[in-house]
Amino acid sequence: MDLDFTNITTIGFDADDTLWVNETYFRRAEDEFAGLLEDFETKNTVDQELxxxxxxxxxxxxYGIKGFMLSMIESALELSNQRxxxxxxxxxxxxxxxxxxxRLELLDGVEEVLSSLHGKYRLLVLTKGDLLDQERKLEKxxxxxxxxxxxxxxDKKESNYSRLLEHLEIPVEEFLMVGNSLKSDVLPILNIGARAVHVPFHTTWAHEQVDPSEHYNSHLTLGNLRELLKYVNG
Amino acid sequence: MDLDFTNITTIGFDADDTLWVNETYFRRAEDEFAGLLEDFETKNTVDQELxxxxxxxxxxxxYGIKGFMLSMIESALELSNQRxxxxxxxxxxxxxxxxxxxRLELLDGVEEVLSSLHGKYRLLVLTKGDLLDQERKLEKxxxxxxxxxxxxxxDKKESNYSRLLEHLEIPVEEFLMVGNSLKSDVLPILNIGARAVHVPFHTTWAHEQVDPSEHYNSHLTLGNLRELLKYVNG
Known part of the structure; x- marks a missing residue:
């Protein structure tokens, strides 16, 4: 595992559940949704079908909230047999x-880490989802x-990252990605030859979960974003 | 009206209703939507309330289809008193x-115009709306x-354009925008000191209509995208 980050000039941060809380609101919405349908199905079935x-x-x-809303409505019709x-x-x-x-809830240490890296690295936000929604969150x-x-x-597949680094003229060996999703923020980045640090969030959407049998290169996992400052020049 | 486009190095194209048909599908959807609610309200009222x-x-x-879907559903509930x-x-x-x-339907002359400008100008697509949806249309x-x-x-306000031109390092005096919406593709562009050509589409969404009393700089209006080749070096 290469922990020498001296080459790094550019650090990309995922946003949802890396800089601020996101998944928690989806979980709460799913709970309320299951409650609305409790006359028709168990919470377990509602969760799975949604x-x-x-x-x-x-x-x-x-990705994003609007698609989630539309899928909740379609699921509600289907699970209730249109009732x-x-x-x-x-x-x-x-x-x-x-x-x-x-309202937006920043995660612990975010402000401190960004302010101490600012000016020493080119800092990017690389997020997926709804354009307007992400811009609004960043603003907030x-x-x-x-x-x-x-x-x-x-999306955050290898090709999305490669195209973007090329467009921004960032050599892969100078790029470090930081995020909470192994599937979206870490594995595709390692696969294109750049480096990635995993900062898990306590809740992960099922779609972002990685099959444990999948092989991948070793990488650094941090308990808290603040620990990043031990490895890069903060 | 400055019709000397010799300085121009970069041409930005709007996408929906400039490169391909879009508004027509919204009009058809609105017609079908009004038909679904004809037991509750006249087409005129349904259109206005939506x-x-x-x-x-x-x-x-x-902007985009998902928000349109959600607004149709909310309108249907409201117009029918939840019935x-x-x-x-x-x-x-x-x-x-x-x-x-x-399926995507290209507008007349698009392919011919782009292929004859390609290599002579930096060509951009500048569109608003849903990220995934626009990427998919471009792919198709x-x-x-x-x-x-x-x-x-x-959005396509002056600030969105200024930020983008700055980010892409394009001097305003070298930039020409081409699009069907006076409100989104022409006026903000003229206001930041760049140039714009208007190519109207036969249908314009009410939200994109400009108050005729609004004053703005004169600009070139074309009957068909193909005519652009008479003014730039195609």
Whole structure:
């Protein structure tokens, strides 16, 4: 495991669940959604069917809250055999709107880490999801001034990262990615020859979970973003 | 009116209704939506109320089909006093999914114009709306190779354009924007000191219509994209 980060000139940060809380709000929304459908199905079935619906719609809708809202509505119709009430549909719309408008909660250490790296590295935000929603969160975060560039990607596969580094003229050997998702922030980055640090968040969306049998290069995992300062020149 | 485009090095194209048909599908969807609600309200009222709902939700949802779907559902609940059937809600979801999956229809002259400008100018796509949806349309269009850079913006105000030109290091006096929307593609561009050509599409969304009393600098309007080749070095 290469822990010598002296070559690094550019550090990319994932946003949701790396800089600020996100997944927690989805979990809460799923809990409320299951409560709305408790006359029809168990929470366990509702959770599973909603997840399947999201996966079925992922190619069409992509990531983000609006697609999640549409999948909740479609699931509610399907799970209830079209018997879910109109009031419940209205309530689902409201759950989603509340998620979009939710106040932003920065994760521990974020401000400290960014302010101590600022000026020493080119700092980027590389996030996926809904463009407007991510721009709004960044605005609310008050972190904009720390970043040289913000890119909202439609997905975080190897090709998305390669294209972006090429476009920004960043050599892979100078790039370090920091994020909470092994699947989106770490593995594709290691596969293109750049380096990545994993900072797990306590909750991971099922879609972001990695098959434990998958082989990958070793990488550094941190308990808290603040520990990053021990490895790079903060 | 300055028709001397000899300084121009970079041409930005809007996408929806400039490179390919878009608004037509929204109009068709609105017609079908009004048909679904004909037991409750006249087409005229449905159209007006849906538009108001879209405007009310625009800050939350931004542009694009998913927000349009969510606004149709919310309008259907409101216009029917919560009496719209579950089957109709399901049908609204399907209208939106069909829009997302619709085959792409290039506008007349697009391929010819791009291929004759390619190599002589830096060509950009500057579009707003849903990131995934716009990427997918560009992919389907087969036009990708003509473009040096594609940017999906959350909005097309002066500040969005200024930031982008600065980021791409394009001097305003070298930039020409081409698009169908006076409000989004022409006026903000003229206001930042760059140049713009208007190529109207036969249908314009009410939100993109400009108050005729608004004053603005004169600009060139073309009947067809192909005529652009008479003014730039095609």
């Amino acid at each position: 997840f399947k619906m999201e996966m079925r719609n992922l190619d069409l809708y992509g 879910v009430s109109q009031q419940t549909i209205g309530r689902i719309l409201q759950i989603g709107k509340d998620m979009i408008a939710h 975060s008050g972190l904009m001034d720390y970043f040289h560039h913000v890119e909202v990607l439609s | 538009f108001k709902m879209e405007m009310r939700n625009l800050d939350l949802y931004g 719209v059937s579950q089957q109709t809600i399901g049908r609204i979801l399907q209208i939106g999914k069909d829009m997302i999956a619709h 269009s087969g036009l990708m190779d003509y473009f040096h850079h594609v940017e999906v913006l959350s």
